[in-house]
Amino acid sequence: MGNLLVVGSVALDTVKTPFGEVSEVLGGSATYFATAASYFTSVDLIAVVGGDFPDQHLKFLKSRGIDLTGLERRAGETFRWKGEYSHQLNEAHTLDTRLNVFETFRPKIPDQYRSPSMLFLGNIDPELQLDVLRQVRRPILVACDTMNFWIERKREALWRVLEQVDVLIINDGEARALGGHPNLTRVARETLARGPKYLVIKRGEYGVLLFNHKQTFAAPAFPLEQVQDPTGAGDTFAGGFMGYLAATSNLSEASIRQAVVFGSVMASFTVEAFSLDRLRALDYKEIEARFREFKRLTHVEDLV
Structure with missing residues (x-):
């Protein structure tokens, strides 16, 4: 089997928070995922960038051991996103999105990528996610992400994707939009009935919920x-989650739970600085140290 494969976006971000502002820094779903998983x-x-994409970012990704054979470089400008956060930091307010070369992105899987051990389908058009699934041999684990835009506009295609994936990783707002109900437990039950074995719901400062058909x-x-x-x-959470599972090749219930914590660990580092600086x-x-801190944070002795 091959490596962990990610299909998504590589972007240049301009971000403002109450704690500072950065311009034209490295971003994108595949970038965050791959960097976290590379640990x-x-x-x-697999992604696409324009001719203006800085070489220093390519050098960084390569320094993490990330294979960029599938990173297409086209004439034109790289995908750019500009956003701002309030003090609550729970939701980004998008100020500008310029898809540029990403607008016509059609993932082409190189021959050496066609037998991945695991696959993560980043937040792209569900039709493209389906096309990627058709191009690869079935990995031992497939996970995907989506967003409200696709839930609202490509729902049927998204359901076809979910019939073929093992794990859906979305935030609580997306989960409610997908399930059409405010109760996340009910949403999980109905979503899992459509195909995925696991539903991971990210809740920002409130943590993560993992559902399967038997347990939460x-x-x-x-x-x-x-x-x-x-x-x-x-995306960093997803990278830590999938990276750990790919490293162990263990899909037991205990390992899946450990992967959730490793995902949370990686996300906790990301938010400490802008872009991928942390x-x-x-x-x-x-x-490893923060994983152990997580364990101490949540440990409760059994009743005597």
Whole structure:
């Protein structure tokens, strides 16, 4: 089997929060995912950038051992996103989106990527997600992300995707939009009936919920003194989650729960700085240490 494969976006972000502002920094769903996952396993990345994409960003991704054979470089400008956060930091207010070369992106899977061990379908058109699934041999685990735009405009195609994936990773607002109900437990039951084995619901500062057909698992968000920029936290979570599972090749219930915590660990580092700055400086010993802190945070002795 091959590496962990991610299909998504690579972008240049301009972000303003109450704690600072950055312009034209490295971003994109595939970027955050692949960088987080690279701390656990080998990653192949499929995306598109324009001729203006800085070489320094390519060097960084390669330095993390991420294979960029599938990163297409076209004439034109790279996908750009501009957003702003209030003090609550729960939701970005999009100020400008310029898809540029990403608007006509049609993922082409190189031959050496066609047998991935695991596959993550980033937040792209469900029709494109289906096309990627047709181009690869069935991995042992497939996960995907989506957003309200696709839920509202491509619902039928999205349901066809969900029939073929093992894990759906979305936030609570997206879950309610998909299920058409405010109760997340009910939404989970109805969503799982349509195909996925697991539903992971990201709830920002309130942590993560993991549902399967039998059980529910909840992990808190790690309490931090410093949060600068939540951009990419969800994609970083997915990268930590999938990266750990790809590293262990263990899909037991216990391993899935550990993966949720590793995803939360990686997301907790990302929000401490703008862009991928915290992930650039990260050491695996820090990841292990924070995992243990998570364990202490949630441990409760059994009743005597």
